[in-house]
Amino acid sequence: xxxxxxxxxxxxxxxxxxxxxxxxxxxxxxxxxxxxxxxxxxxxxxxxxxxxxxxxxxxxxxxxxxxxxxxxxxxxxxxxxxxxxxxxxxxxxxxxxxxx
Amino acid sequence: xxxxxxxxxxxxxxxxxxxxxxxxxxxxxxxxxxxxxxxxxxxxxxxxxxxxxxxxxxxxxxxxxxxxxxxxxxxxxxxxxxxxxxxxxxxxxxxxxxxxxxxxxxxxxxxxxxxxxxxxxxxxxxxxxxxxxxxxxxxxxxxxxxxxxxxxxxxxxxxxxxxxxxx
Numbered sequence: 001x002x003x004x005x006x007x008x009x010x011x012x013x014x015x016x017x018x019x020x021x022x023x024x025x026x027x028x029x030x031x032x033x034x035x036x037x038x039x040x041x042x043x044x045x046x047x048x049x050x051x052x053x054x055x056x057x058x059x060x061x062x063x064x065x066x067x068x069x070x071x072x073x074x075x076x077x078x079x080x081x082x083x084x085x086x087x088x089x090x091x092x093x094x095x096x097x098x099x100x
Numbered sequence: 101x102x103x104x105x106x107x108x109x110x111x112x113x114x115x116x117x118x119x120x121x122x123x124x125x126x127x128x129x130x131x132x133x134x135x136x137x138x139x140x141x142x143x144x145x146x147x148x149x150x151x152x153x154x155x156x157x158x159x160x161x162x163x164x165x166x167x168x169x170x171x172x173x174x175x176x177x178x179x180x181x182x183x184x185x186x187x188x189x190x191x192x193x194x195x196x197x198x199x200x201x202x203x204x205x206x207x208x209x210x211x212x213x214x215x216x217x218x219x220x221x222x223x224x225x226x227x228x229x230x231x232x233x234x235x236x237x238x239x240x241x242x243x244x245x246x247x248x249x250x251x252x253x254x255x256x257x258x259x260x261x262x263x264x265x266x267x
Contacts, residue, residue: 002108004215007145010112012206014119014138016199021123023195029128029173033135036166037119040142043158051149052217056230059154060239063231066161067246071253073166077173078261084177085263 007048014041028080028090032073039069108148115141132171139163153228 014037021034043062050058084090087097118137125131139162146155224230235243 002105002148004217005210006108006112007149008210008215009207010115010145012203012210013116015206016203017116017119017123019202020195020199023198024192025123027128029170029177030123030131032173033122033131033170036135036162036170037122037138040139040162044142044145047146047149047151047154049215051151052215054218056227056234059151059227059231060234062151062154063157063235064239064242064246066157067250070161070165071249073169074253074257075260077169078257078259080173081176081261090177 004048004052008045011041011044011048014038014044026091026093028083028092028095031092032076032080036069036073039065104148108145111141111144111148113141114138115145128174132167132174135170136163136167139167150224150227152226153231 018034018038018041021037022031025031025034043065046058046062046065050056050062080090083095087095089095115138118134118141121134122131122138125134139158143155143158143163146152146158
């Protein structure tokens with residue numbers, strides 16, 4: 001059996017990779033994918049805790065995270081497509097019409 | 101090294117490798133497709149953690165739903181104006197500092213905490229009955245709210261993405 005620490009380490013590294021993506025990439029869709037990666041790593045932590053505690057509550061939390069992620073994907077993609085139609089770009093440095 | 105360990109390292113390598121490709125690849129289509137393998141690796145780890153129902157849900161929702169949406173997004177936005185879909189990176193140095201601090205904080209917490217672990221985690225056949233029971237008893241209200249959220253997101257996404265009428 002793999003220890004809990006291995007899963008925690010793995011999800012920490014995955015989360016950090018996602019953060020790198022959010023901070024350094026400038027394409028809105030790649031930022032979006034990095035966020036999905038971070039959500040997945042947190043889900044992995046929750047499932048690992050749930051398995052090692054013998055308590056299914058963690059898996060319930062993962063369920064709700066997945067629901068919110070699905071809603072977020074739908075709305076986020078709609079926003080990205082609307083943005084692209086209006087600005088013809090996905091570079092988030094050029095999307096600054098809300099800046100005063 | 102027994103079989104479980106090998107499988108764990110295999111799926112961990114898949115997840116980490118594809119995650120790195122998602123973030124560092126210059127080509128957005130490569131990013132989208134390696135996200136598929138990252139989701140798949142996480143689903144394999146769920147199986148290893150005896151969360152069978154979640155593993156299937158992960159494949160259905162992430163691979164079957166979110167990823168298809170993302171690829172739709174890539175295809176709808178990249179081919180029209182700028183043919184080269186390569187994207188640059190910026191702020192590498194400040195990002196490195198932030199990420200290093202974050203990684204240090206996470207690893208310190210993970211390693212310094214005494215995690216309470218059952219000495220012998222119970223072997224469950226399937227988690228689906230437990231999850232179903234919890235969904236309809238303890239977590240009934242969040243369950244209903246989640247369904248409302250999905251409906252609202254559906255209507256909202258259609259509303260935002262539809263073409264505006266030319267006035």
